[in-house]
Amino acid sequence: MxxxxxxxxxxxxxxxxxxxxxxxxxxxxxxxxxxxxxxxxxxxxxxxxxxxxxxxxxxxxxxxxxxxxxxxxxxxxxxxxxxxxxxxxxxxxxxxxxxxxxxxxxxxxxxxxxxxxxxxxxxxxxxxxxxSQAVWAAQLARTLLEVPLPRRWAHVQGVAGQARSLAPILGGDAELLEASAWLHDIGYSLDLVDTGFHPLDGARYLRDGEHADRALCSLVAYHSCAIIEAEERGLAAELSAEFESPDARLADALAYCDMTTTPAGNVVSVNDRISEIAERYGPHSVVTRFIRKAEPSLISSVLRTNQRLCLAH
Missing domain, CATH: 3.30.70 (Alpha-Beta Plaits)
Structure with a gap:
């Protein structure tokens, strides 16, 4: 910090x-x-x-x-x-x-x-x-999170598992989504903390330290309605100036993966996940303010992705 x-x-x-x-x-x-x-x-x-x-x-x-x-x-x-x-x-x-x-x-x-x-x-x-972009992403996430942040690593593994389950609706973007699932929380790594806002810190590291694909950096930067939290933190201008908005379908898919996975890596409903986040951070936290503002958008992302899955079967 x-x-x-x-x-x-x-x-x-x-x-x-x-x-x-x-x-x-x-x-x-x-x-x-x-x-x-x-x-x-x-x-x-x-x-x-x-x-x-x-x-x-x-x-x-x-x-x-x-x-x-x-x-x-x-x-x-x-x-x-x-x-x-x-x-x-x-x-x-x-x-x-x-x-x-x-x-x-x-x-x-x-x-x-x-x-x-x-x-x-x-x-x-x-x-x-x-x-394999997903193999590279998995190894990088493991290196940054497994030992210093084991609970975050457990969550990331679960999110990546959810991403793999969406392969039938993603076609050629399945690999990109899985890579973003592995990397979406690397900004929590103490080695990468700069602003203290993990989507921005993680995306900047991928861009500047790993020279990663622009689409991957954008997914990490904007994951799970991060732009709303960026507004709460006064960082929205920086985020939007440095990273372009990701493909809407992939943004929905990544939010689905993140918002249906508990901190321990288990599958959960989006409503329970949002409630757990608010309870964990408490009523006065910027994260709680963000999650309540983002709740309608996050639920919509999960519903849209579920609909795409249903249509694919």
């Missing part, structure tokens, strides 16, 4: 790319040692390992910043393919394997619900030709 700028985290993150080294029994890629030499010359700032495993060539690239990996993975993928003499197009005949959630750089295995277990490297993997 001292207003100090959040420190950028220096966790090591990585991506694993897997290429078939043989086609029809014939080697189609250079030996692993030659590939490593090419890539290290091309990417001197990255720590690269290349391993030959039977007919698969595995390339592991490690970075010092999670956002660097996510922001440039598309370009890096193309450059890696070019370095190997392959087509940079996503439709390349040398496909990436589905490595989501696999063990890399010292990570533990994934848990039964698909959530990556704790790891010191924050390793990220390539799923088809994309980095």
């Amino acid at each position: 001292d207003g100090a700028a959040p420190q950028r985290r220096q966790d090591c993150v990585g991506t694993v790319l897997a290429f078939p080294a043989r086609t029809g029994g014939v080697m189609t890629l250079p030996p692993a040692s030659r590939v490593a030499e090419l890539l290290k010359a091309r990417f001197p700032a990255s720590d690269i390992d290349v391993m030959q495993e039977s007919d698969i060539l595995r390339i592991e690239v490690r970075y010092r910043n999670a956002s660097s990996l996510f922001a440039v993975i598309g370009d890096e993928r193309s450059l890696l393919l070019v370095a190997l003499g392959a087509s940079p197009e996503p439709s390349s005949s040398i496909p990436l394997s589905n490595e989501r959630g696999r063990v890399t750089a010292g990570c533990g295995e994934t848990s039964p619900d698909g959530m990556p277990r704790p790891c010191t490297s924050l390793a990220l993997c390539v799923a088809s030709d994309l980095v």
Whole structure:
């Protein structure tokens, strides 16, 4: 709460790319040692390992910043393919394997619900030709919340679970919503506190410290009618000047996830959730004033999302 700028985290993150080294029994890629030499010359700032495993060539690239990996993975993928003499197009005949959630750089295995277990490297993997934004978000949220704020971490896990349940109505935005669910409360982390208003502090960190997608930053900044609380705190002008309003359907969906999840991560009705927040903060809190003003809008968001779910089944 001292207003100090959040420190950028220096966790090591990585991506694993897997290429078939043989086609029809014939080697189609250079030996692993030659590939490593090419890539290290091309990417001197990255720590690269290349391993030959039977007919698969595995390339592991490690970075010092999670956002660097996510922001440039598309370009890096193309450059890696070019370095190997392959087509940079996503439709390349040398496909990436589905490595989501696999063990890399010292990570533990994934848990039964698909959530990556704790790891010191924050390793990220390539799923088809994309980095999983939700996996990155889950690991970042875990790092910021699990130990210092375990109750907040429990809530976030529940919100992410609700987000996954909305996949049938979100199409290509399902990954973005799940990522925003994991990250919506990271502004509570003591490492990130600046204004003391967690939607704004969290969104600023994602934008400035992680160079995250604009749509993701907007969802975090405005989640669950945050603009109404920003008005109560005198921060509405800052929030609206720095972040554009998110897609209304996704804003509804994130509010649904947040407002139907208890602090312990359990599913609850929106009315009970709002009552619990007001009771927890007390009648004189800015949060209570906000939640009562936002109540009609929050309930409407939940109802609209429920209607979309009903129409999808």
